[in-house]
Amino acid sequence: MNKIKFGIIGMGARGDMMAKYFCKNDHIDLVAICDNCDHRLDTWKGKVPNIYNDYKSVLENDSVDSVLIATPDDTHEEIGIEAIKSHKNIILEKPLGIHKDKVLELYEKGKGYDKVFMTGYVLRYASVFKKAKELLDEGIIGKIITANVVDNINYGGYAFYHDWHREKGNMGSILLQKASHSLDILNWIVGSDPYYTAAFGGLDVFGDVGAKKYFGKTVSGLNCRDCEKTYECPESLYNAKKIRDIDWAEDWPDSCVYDTSIDIDDNNVAIIKYKNNVKASYTLSQFTPEYKREFQFLGDKGKLVVEDGSNTISVAFRNSKDSYTYNVVESGNHGGGDDGLIRDFIDCYYNGKKPVSSFEDGIKVTLLSMAMQESIDKCELIKIEY
Numbered sequence: 001m002n003k004i005k006f007g008i009i010g011m012g013a014r015g016d017m018m019a020k021y022f023c024k025n026d027h028i029d030l031v032a033i034c035d036n037c038d039h040r041l042d043t044w045k046g047k048v049p050n051i052y053n054d055y056k057s058v059l060e061n062d063s064v065d066s067v068l069i070a071t072p073d074d075t076h077e078e079i080g081i082e083a084i085k086s087h088k089n090i091i092l093e094k095p096l097g098i099h100k101d102k103v104l105e106l107y108e109k110g111k112g113y114d115k116v117f118m119t120g121y122v123l124r125y126a127s128v129f130k131k132a133k134e135l136l137d138e139g140i141i142g143k144i145i146t147a148n149v150v151d152n153i154n155y156g157g158y159a160f161y162h163d164w165h166r167e168k169g170n171m172g173s174i175l176l177q178k179a180s181h182s183l184d185i186l187n188w189i190v191g192s193d194p195y196y197t198a199a200f201g202g203l204d205v206f207g208d209v210g211a212k213k214y215f216g217k218t219v220s221g222l223n224c225r226d227c228e229k230t231y232e233c234p235e236s237l238y239n240a241k242k243i244r245d246i247d248w249a250e251d252w253p254d255s256c257v258y259d260t261s262i263d264i265d266d267n268n269v270a271i272i273k274y275k276n277n278v279k280a281s282y283t284l285s286q287f288t289p290e291y292k293r294e295f296q297f298l299g300d301k302g303k304l305v306v307e308d309g310s311n312t313i314s315v316a317f318r319n320s321k322d323s324y325t326y327n328v329v330e331s332g333n334h335g336g337g338d339d340g341l342i343r344d345f346i347d348c349y350y351n352g353k354k355p356v357s358s359f360e361d362g363i364k365v366t367l368l369s370m371a372m373q374e375s376i377d378k379c380e381l382i383k384i385e386y
Helices: 013-023 055-060 073-085 100-110 127-137 156-160 174-190 208-214 237-244 333-351 359-378
Strands: 004-009 028-034 050-052 066-069 089-092 117-119 144-152 194-202 267-274 279-285 292-299 302-307 312-317 323-327
Touching: 004 013, 004 055, 004 333, 013 028, 013 333, 028 055, 050 055, 055 073, 066 073, 073 089, 073 100, 089 333, 089 359, 100 359, 117 333, 117 359, 127 174, 127 292, 127 302, 127 312, 144 174, 156 174, 156 237, 174 194, 174 267, 174 279, 174 292, 174 359, 194 359, 267 359
Parallel strands: 004 028, 004 066, 028 050, 066 089, 089 117, 144 279
Antiparallel strands: 144 292, 194 267, 267 279, 292 302, 302 312, 312 323
8 A cells, every 4th residue: 555645834833743743654654844944844854855945846746645734824725726736635724714715716626626635623533522423413412402612712822922823914813713623613513504693802801902901001022031021921921831831832932912913802702503593602712711612512302511621521401310421531632633634634545535624614614714703893794605
């Protein structure tokens, strides 16, 4: 059996981590990597035969039959379209893009694509969500009528407001970058297309609001490393490590989370109506004490609650005193989702099956996330068009 010849476009944190996964897999040869920052490539010299600065060099390399695209969000549509033209098997990291016109162009180009096209919504492969879907598909609570989802994010300042994520021009919205993971699980379990949405959002902790609280004025161009408030600021890299034990990399960006350039929301609330008449609510907060996702599904026979902080599923019933709790064992990053995505890609590659996290699924949640942001911007109910 021939090995899959992979190239990775984008060697930031995600690309580098997936490269390490690929190198441990017996079915994959990592034959090319690419990034426009040379320092991200240095540790791979001598380990990968082809190292490039231009993504088109990966796509033009005939020895590469599959690509993982893990570049910044605002490049996903362009590189995805070029990968289709090059007839590669594709894993495109989420979101599929941040510009609606380009996402729709990607959708048109990718319709009926005869190669593997997966999207990076890895939570579909996480053990706790797989078990929840299995139970709900079996009808454990009957017909799903409503759902409520809460994203609790305790590392929001660290992950999204110290670096390039902090501006809409780079990632569109926090709904696309972060919320779309949970919204994709909601779409998957509900099993229908989202039809209408309305949403509200705000920047109420970071950016100018926080600057006025801690500095008494708006600020620009500050960095944690030389800020006079680094030891007292709750969002400095120093206190992220000291108080919340968050320290992902020695060279993590340290731009001030209260900079006046920040324009992405730090909280969102939304409602969704699906074509099968399921109604759902969604809440995101970037400043919670804990990190976990909470899903609540209410059916005509009972209620099922999923929490990925403890990897538990609880079920209760309307007309019975019976109740069940499932403690789901997980292993690996994203609750086992990264390993699961790679296994699914390998299965699709060799056996021609449809991915669990398909191209069409990625388009659906991308357009839902964009519709939510449009609702926030216009203060209107938005119909989601495909």
